[in-house]
Amino acid sequence: MDYIILSVTLLAIGIYGLVTKHDLIKVLISIELITIAASMNFVVFASLMNDSLGQTFMILALSVDSCMTAVALALAVVVYRKLKILDVTELSELKE
């Protein structure tokens, strides 16, 4: 049951990256870490309960996660081709 600490640690590292990094790719890596921390709980609890349903949920969650990453990177490519910017703060300043 204490694998939750490992999951929370990964979540904390992901949130740290999300807050401190401005590079769009680093931000996406941070989001990837956060989703991995969340989906890891499915496998850990499924393993502890000797149940395969958790693995199923993890497979479904991971598919959506990889799709989300692909969409975000496609948007990053489009933004970079148009504006030559990958800095998140510079991108948010464009709104003003």
Next chain:
Amino acid sequence: MLLETVLVVGLVASAFFAIYLEETVYAVLSLATMLIVLSTFYFSLNAPFAAIFQLAIGTGTVAIFFLAGETLTTKSGTTTSLKKKLLGLVASILLSIPCILGTEQTKTFARSTSFSLSTALWELRAIDAIAQGLVILTIALGIVFLLKEERRRS
């Protein structure tokens, strides 16, 4: 116990370096290491399907990140110094200590159900799995249209 400790330290350290390193390519390599260690961790938890799926999806994710990191970033000359790398290593080992102490107390639940993965996936979550396929197809088409539209404009 030794394997668990090595896996936990490796997992936390590689996750930390994926965020901490300045060079995008090295950060992506660290993410790849983390995904491989995570897959081994799932194997050690008797979840082979999750491990294989994680490895397969992780390979694709790392490939995309690697291509994006190579093509989108410029070589600005900012590198992480050896001192900062050592500091990061110490910080990641310190971060993994609560996880190591926590995994020592892990116990299996007494309650146990005996679903196989195919039963769980195709009998309990069949609609989810089919809907997931539709979602993935829609997203793939969306990405194709997004990039095609942008290319047409340029």
